[in-house]
Amino acid sequence: MAGAPARVTSGLKVQCGIAAPKIEIRDLSKVYKGRNGDTVALQNTDLTILQNEFVCVVGPSGCGKTTLLNIIGGLEASTSGSVKVDGVEVKGPGKERGVVFQQYALFPWKTVQKNVEFGLKLRGLSKQERKEKAEHYLELVGLKDFAHAYPKELSGGMKQRVAIARAYAVQPEVLLMDEPFGALDAQTRAQLQEELLKTWQKEKKTCFFITHDVEEAVILAQRVIIMSARPGRIKEIIDIDIPYPRDQSTKLDPRFISIKNEIWSKVYREYLEVTK
Structure with missing residues (x-):
């Protein structure tokens, strides 16, 4: 029903039904050492991502989104906690994980x-x-x-x-994407969103997609992960209960608008925490 709140879930049930865990993140923390003291980028982060699931991550700048992606990709090591892909702990880059960055x-x-x-x-x-x-x-x-x-x-x-x-x-079995459309104009971005969805539906990879654009997250994802202001934690997980296929006309749907506004308000509250 239009205007109904988005469903907050534990992350183990999605639109496509029950599926096996693909990525398991447990009690993950990352601390960067610096001359002016330590910076806690991630703190006690827990998340399960399912086989073939499309997940988008949003949150204020500096909340640890890219750090989390880099640890999943094996490009950085965590300070504590673990990341497992198919039950095997990530110790470095692997052929089962592909990465797409904002820079080509x-x-x-x-x-x-x-x-x-x-x-x-x-x-x-x-x-x-x-x-x-x-x-x-x-x-x-x-x-x-x-x-x-x-x-x-x-x-x-x-x-x-x-x-x-x-x-x-x-x-790769897992596709990690760090704001891949962030530098593009609005029209090109919209086109690539649709093409990415078509490719994902054909190839059925597990997608972990970082974006600052809440509208982009809602058009793409089965679940949107909202991260808190630093130190980064999983603040909330919201199911996007809008059926696929989706295209730009989906953005005019009252249900889409309701979910987008709800997520945006939550992200904005986290942004205000950063600027206090």
Whole structure:
């Protein structure tokens, strides 16, 4: 019913039904040592993310969102606590986890296709296998006709599609995305949101997506994780009980607007804590 509050859950039941845990975060803390004292980025964080689930994380700047993603990705070590993927503790980067950052990080001297093939080459695939996989994922993100172009010839949105295709091509089980659309204009951002959802529905990866944009979180996610002001903790978990497929017209739905406003008010309260 329009205007009804979003459901706050324990995180073990989502729209798609009961599924096995994919990522288990237990009592996770991260403290950065500095000349002016310690900074507690994360404190006693607990979260379970399910197989094939799409989760978005929102919260004020400095609340530890990126730190959490980096620890899941094995790019940083926690101070205490643990992260497990399929029951195995994360000790560093792994092929089952792919990362997409806000900056495209493409090799400017390689073509679009060769950029997508890069991770496949590291994994020892043959030239033909690399070509076939790159073509498949470039077609999936709508860039098949730009396979032989160079990054300097692409728009920002196209570069980000290449980065997404490259991450998908190595077929990670978990896709970690740190504000991948944050630097794009509104129209390109909306287009890539829809394309990402279509790709996720076809490929069924587990997606952990960080954003500052509450509207983006609600259009993409099955659950939205609200993080508190520093020290970062899981403040609230909200089910987005809006059926897929979703597109930009979904944003006009009264239910969408109600959930977005509810989450925004909670995030804003955390922002006010930061600015006190």
